Amino acid sequence: MKxxxxxxxxxxxxxxxxxxxRMRPMSEVLPGDLQRTIGQRGKQRSPTKVKTSIRLSPxxxxxxxxxxxxxxxxxxxxxxxxxxxxGHG
Numbered sequence: 001m002k003x004x005x006x007x008x009x010x011x012x013x014x015x016x017x018x019x020x021x022r023m024r025p026m027s028e029v030l031p032g033d034l035q036r037t038i039g040q041r042g043k044q045r046s047p048t049k050v051k052t053s054i055r056l057s058p059x060x061x062x063x064x065x066x067x068x069x070x071x072x073x074x075x076x077x078x079x080x081x082x083x084x085x086x087g088h089g
Contacts, residue, residue: 049076 005019006012026035056075064071 002022003013003016003019005015026038030038060075061071064074067074
Protein backbone atom coordinates (compact mmCIF):
# COMPACT_ATOMS: atom_id res chain seq x y z
CA MET A 1 0.00 0.00 0.00
CA LYS A 2 1.36 3.42 -1.01
CA UNK A 3 1.10 6.00 1.81
CA UNK A 4 1.06 9.76 1.30
CA UNK A 5 4.38 11.44 2.09
CA UNK A 6 2.65 14.35 3.85
CA UNK A 7 0.02 14.57 6.56
CA UNK A 8 -3.09 16.76 6.53
CA UNK A 9 -0.99 19.77 7.65
CA UNK A 10 1.50 19.29 4.82
CA UNK A 11 4.28 18.00 7.08
CA UNK A 12 6.48 15.32 5.52
CA UNK A 13 6.45 12.05 7.42
CA UNK A 14 9.50 9.89 8.07
CA UNK A 15 10.35 7.83 4.99
CA UNK A 16 10.11 4.05 5.20
CA UNK A 17 12.34 1.49 3.46
CA UNK A 18 9.47 0.93 1.01
CA UNK A 19 9.41 4.68 0.18
CA UNK A 20 13.14 4.66 -0.53
CA UNK A 21 12.84 1.57 -2.77
CA ARG A 22 10.18 3.35 -4.89
CA MET A 23 12.41 6.41 -5.47
CA ARG A 24 13.69 6.99 -9.00
CA PRO A 25 16.86 8.75 -10.14
CA MET A 26 16.64 12.48 -10.72
CA SER A 27 17.49 11.90 -14.40
CA GLU A 28 14.21 9.96 -14.83
CA VAL A 29 12.03 12.51 -13.06
CA LEU A 30 13.28 16.05 -13.78
CA PRO A 31 13.67 17.76 -17.18
CA GLY A 32 17.31 18.21 -18.27
CA ASP A 33 17.31 22.01 -17.93
CA LEU A 34 16.14 21.75 -14.32
CA GLN A 35 18.71 19.04 -13.54
CA ARG A 36 21.51 21.39 -14.63
CA THR A 37 20.42 24.04 -12.10
CA ILE A 38 20.33 21.73 -9.08
CA GLY A 39 23.02 22.75 -6.61
CA GLN A 40 23.83 26.06 -8.32
CA ARG A 41 23.53 29.29 -6.37
CA GLY A 42 21.26 31.95 -7.72
CA LYS A 43 22.13 35.61 -8.06
CA GLN A 44 23.14 37.13 -4.72
CA ARG A 45 20.47 39.38 -3.26
CA SER A 46 22.92 41.35 -1.17
CA PRO A 47 26.62 42.01 -1.61
CA THR A 48 28.68 38.90 -1.07
CA LYS A 49 31.14 38.79 1.75
CA VAL A 50 34.87 38.67 1.16
CA LYS A 51 36.57 35.43 2.13
CA THR A 52 39.56 36.15 4.35
CA SER A 53 41.72 34.59 6.99
CA ILE A 54 42.01 36.26 10.36
CA ARG A 55 43.66 35.23 13.61
CA LEU A 56 41.47 35.65 16.67
CA SER A 57 42.16 34.81 20.29
CA PRO A 58 40.81 31.49 21.57
CA UNK A 59 38.55 33.38 24.02
CA UNK A 60 36.81 35.21 21.14
CA UNK A 61 36.24 32.02 19.15
CA UNK A 62 35.02 30.09 22.20
CA UNK A 63 32.62 32.90 23.14
CA UNK A 64 30.96 33.07 19.72
CA UNK A 65 30.97 29.29 19.10
CA UNK A 66 29.34 28.72 22.52
CA UNK A 67 26.23 30.47 21.16
CA UNK A 68 25.87 27.81 18.42
CA UNK A 69 25.62 27.94 14.65
CA UNK A 70 26.16 31.28 12.96
CA UNK A 71 29.19 32.20 15.07
CA UNK A 72 31.05 33.71 12.09
CA UNK A 73 28.02 35.86 11.22
CA UNK A 74 27.85 37.06 14.83
CA UNK A 75 31.54 38.04 14.75
CA UNK A 76 30.82 39.98 11.53
CA UNK A 77 27.88 41.73 13.23
CA UNK A 78 30.00 42.61 16.28
CA UNK A 79 32.68 44.14 14.06
CA UNK A 80 30.07 46.13 12.11
CA UNK A 81 28.65 47.43 15.40
CA UNK A 82 32.17 48.48 16.46
CA UNK A 83 32.61 50.41 13.19
CA UNK A 84 29.25 52.18 13.67
CA UNK A 85 30.12 53.13 17.26
CA UNK A 86 33.73 54.15 16.63
CA GLY A 87 33.64 55.49 13.08
CA HIS A 88 36.14 54.95 10.30
CA GLY A 89 39.62 55.75 11.62
